[in-house]
Amino acid sequence: MGERHEYPPGVPCWVNTLQPDPEAAVRFYGDLFGWTFAGPGSMPGDPAGRYFVARLRGRDVAGVGAQPAAGVPPAVVWNTSISVESADDTAESVKRAGGKVVMEPFDVLPAGRMAVLADSAGAFFCACEPKDRKGAQLVNEPGAWSMSVLHTRDPEGSKAFYGAVFGWKAETMDMGGGEFTLWRRPGYVGGEPEQPVPRDVVGVMLEMSRDRFPDDVPPHWRVDFWVHDTDATADKASKLGGKVVVAPFEIPGFRQAVLADPHGAVFTVSELKRRG
Numbered sequence: 001m002g003e004r005h006e007y008p009p010g011v012p013c014w015v016n017t018l019q020p021d022p023e024a025a026v027r028f029y030g031d032l033f034g035w036t037f038a039g040p041g042s043m044p045g046d047p048a049g050r051y052f053v054a055r056l057r058g059r060d061v062a063g064v065g066a067q068p069a070a071g072v073p074p075a076v077v078w079n080t081s082i083s084v085e086s087a088d089d090t091a092e093s094v095k096r097a098g099g100k101v102v103m104e105p106f107d108v109l110p111a112g113r114m115a116v117l118a119d120s121a122g123a124f125f126c127a128c129e130p131k132d133r134k135g136a137q138l139v140n141e142p143g144a145w146s147m148s149v150l151h152t153r154d155p156e157g158s159k160a161f162y163g164a165v166f167g168w169k170a171e172t173m174d175m176g177g178g179e180f181t182l183w184r185r186p187g188y189v190g191g192e193p194e195q196p197v198p199r200d201v202v203g204v205m206l207e208m209s210r211d212r213f214p215d216d217v218p219p220h221w222r223v224d225f226w227v228h229d230t231d232a233t234a235d236k237a238s239k240l241g242g243k244v245v246v247a248p249f250e251i252p253g254f255r256q257a258v259l260a261d262p263h264g265a266v267f268t269v270s271e272l273k274r275r276g
Helices: 022-033 087-096 155-166 230-239
Strands: 012-019 036-043 049-056 059-066 078-083 100-108 112-118 124-130 145-152 169-174 179-184 201-207 220-226 243-251 254-260 266-272
Touching: 012 022, 012 124, 012 145, 022 036, 022 049, 022 059, 022 230, 078 220, 087 100, 087 112, 087 124, 087 155, 100 124, 124 220, 145 155, 155 169, 155 179, 155 201, 230 243, 230 254, 230 266
Parallel strands: 012 059, 078 124, 145 201, 220 266
Antiparallel strands: 012 078, 036 049, 049 059, 100 112, 112 124, 145 220, 169 179, 179 201, 243 254, 254 266
């Protein structure tokens, strides 16, 4: 299936969630996705936080850690990291492109060196200069991360920002009331052969409409996980203390639902609808 050993610069490589009670989050996601966990290891900070690496079939798929006292990001969310050649150089590129360096580059060994950044519209993401840990070792199969989606109120500004920082090319379609954009990284081959989008797609962008997103919801990156059965997963999340934010619905190629864990971190689950 979707085993990965490395991620070229400019390709999203890792997802994690930082929680006020990481042990409770470990129980929730372990039951929901069948993950096992290695750890806890330590995170930078004073005091040092706890960090667990989620595994599926013995391979790293995601991280669950303690929310830092500084509150970065300020809410409990799922975070997306993008592989880069240099976290320091990327931080400078972000500033030149109109973004913000939220946390200056720092070492997170043995994983590598990273920076916490915000794009020109304020959406948080991380840049990861990998060392011993290259990123998720398993993607695009049930129980694993498949794609990250940027929700923004400034699609044109975001196209310019991510194009300048990572070389992403935007392929935009009209959804009737909002834009749907595929982020493509020329030359990259990822995903799976049966997926309904080109395999050089590294992310998706959706315009935040006022009827779906209140003004107090900031621009953000959202994380999607593949599952065998979207309806069953939504039902299980609710029974485990989570929330069904948007009940299962159909989109081209998938059946999807928007869920939240018990501490409010929102994510989606998608069931790939096989052709034929």
